[in-house]
Amino acid sequence: MPGLGDRVTTVKTDIYVTSFGPVSDTDMEYTIDVFFRQSWKDERLKFVGPMNILRLNNLMASKIWTPDTFFHNGKKSVAHNMTMPNKLLRIQDDGTLLYTMRLTVHAECPMHLEDFPMDFHSCPLKFGSYAYTITEVTYTWTKNASNSVVVEGESSRLNQYDLLGQTVGNETIKSSTGEYTVMTAHFHLKRKIGYFVIQTYLPCIMTVILSQVSFWLNRESVPARTVFGVTTVLTMTTLSISARNSLPKVAYATAMDWFIAVCYAFVFSALIEFATVNYFTKRGWAWDGKSVVNDKKKEKASVIKKNNAYAVAVANYAPNITKDSVLPTIAKGGVVDPGKAKTESKPAENKKSFNSVSKIDRMSRIMFPVLFGTFNLVYWATYLNREPVIKDMVPSNQ
Numbered sequence: 001m002p003g004l005g006d007r008v009t010t011v012k013t014d015i016y017v018t019s020f021g022p023v024s025d026t027d028m029e030y031t032i033d034v035f036f037r038q039s040w041k042d043e044r045l046k047f048v049g050p051m052n053i054l055r056l057n058n059l060m061a062s063k064i065w066t067p068d069t070f071f072h073n074g075k076k077s078v079a080h081n082m083t084m085p086n087k088l089l090r091i092q093d094d095g096t097l098l099y100t101m102r103l104t105v106h107a108e109c110p111m112h113l114e115d116f117p118m119d120f121h122s123c124p125l126k127f128g129s130y131a132y133t134i135t136e137v138t139y140t141w142t143k144n145a146s147n148s149v150v151v152e153g154e155s156s157r158l159n160q161y162d163l164l165g166q167t168v169g170n171e172t173i174k175s176s177t178g179e180y181t182v183m184t185a186h187f188h189l190k191r192k193i194g195y196f197v198i199q200t201y202l203p204c205i206m207t208v209i210l211s212q213v214s215f216w217l218n219r220e221s222v223p224a225r226t227v228f229g230v231t232t233v234l235t236m237t238t239l240s241i242s243a244r245n246s247l248p249k250v251a252y253a254t255a256m257d258w259f260i261a262v263c264y265a266f267v268f269s270a271l272i273e274f275a276t277v278n279y280f281t282k283r284g285w286a287w288d289g290k291s292v293v294n295d296k297k298k299e300k301a302s303v304i305k306k307n308n309a310y311a312v313a314v315a316n317y318a319p320n321i322t323k324d325s326v327l328p329t330i331a332k333g334g335v336v337d338p339g340k341a342k343t344e345s346k347p348a349e350n351k352k353s354f355n356s357v358s359k360i361d362r363m364s365r366i367m368f369p370v371l372f373g374t375f376n377l378v379y380w381a382t383y384l385n386r387e388p389v390i391k392d393m394v395p396s397n398q
Helices: 058-062 194-216 222-243 255-279 292-317 326-334 338-350 359-384
Strands: 009-024 029-041 053-056 069-071 074-079 087-092 096-108 120-129 137-141 149-151 161-175 178-191
Touching: 009 120, 009 161, 009 178, 053 058, 058 087, 069 074, 096 120, 120 137, 120 161, 137 161, 137 178, 149 161, 194 222, 194 255, 194 359, 222 255, 255 359
Parallel strands: 009 137, 009 149
Antiparallel strands: 009 029, 029 096, 053 087, 069 120, 074 096, 087 096, 120 178, 161 178
16 A cells, blocks of 8 residues: 555545436436546656656556445446456556546435425435545545536436436545545436326326216216216226336325325215215106105095095995985085096106206315315425525536
8 A cells, every 4th residue: 555654545536427327216226337537646656767657458457556445325336347347547657546447336326205206316426445544545536526527418318317417525434443535426316207297197187087077967877977986986096006116115105195195085075975966866756846745745635535536436326325415516526537637647747857956066066176276286386396405516418
């Protein structure tokens, strides 16, 4: 190790990102392809000659001291070896070394999905020395903070995200073996909502609207309204299950979960509303809006009339009955002409009225769309206006 016991070796680093992505929500990790550059000074390698810089083969890297840099949040790192190891080693005459390699790193990206799918994430890349403490090796950025991490234009492989920019910094961590320098680079991502609007939000909205169409159907159309209610409830259940497939199994509700839950409540309420209307709908011939008691009284009176006519007819045909002048009068008054009775009963039979429109349906036609529209205004205004405040962020070149 250069300067062992005499001075602290300073390793200057910078990163050139050739490819960023994809990002996995379920595993909470991302993939990044970089040219990782390190530079330090080793006085033992000073030389004098006709050349100022020696360009050495990558095999020489194993013959000299190199920093034991590792990625703190890396799950898997791959050094490319096709067609030869992708490494570069140069030594200047004053003993300064430049060591560059091409790496593909799979790193952790902690995500908070409360605002999904209108969420922002900051994916870190942390690296430092594995064995040397700050009293032996420290890390710094080669250039200023804005130029030490560069993302190549059109390098993004992100389908669901926009790369807003990056911020760089450093920190010191303490462990049981000492204090270590850790270099950090955060890549700031914003999720694209278009896929989820097409896949989830629009189907949910259309399903809620479809459930409210039943308010305009006749309340005697029991099969049609039942199909509307049950089908829309099952559709919302399917949408809620499929929306969770692309997410990790988090214990909290996301913004999409709240939207689906409210839509489910509207659809289920529409089904309950029909059940309530159906409960208050009379069976048999539809109620014509008049009092049921009056109809019952009329039926009683007609039965009494028929009984009186029958009694009088029997009295007329009974033997040994003295002729009374009163009886014919009663008989004439009590006997009902069959022709007239038929004609009188016809209008009553033909009087088939339809149920009047339920007051509950009338209220629901206005109340449900207004409430659902208000919910959408509040929901989209709340989530779409949220913008994170990121200090010292370098905008992406894309």
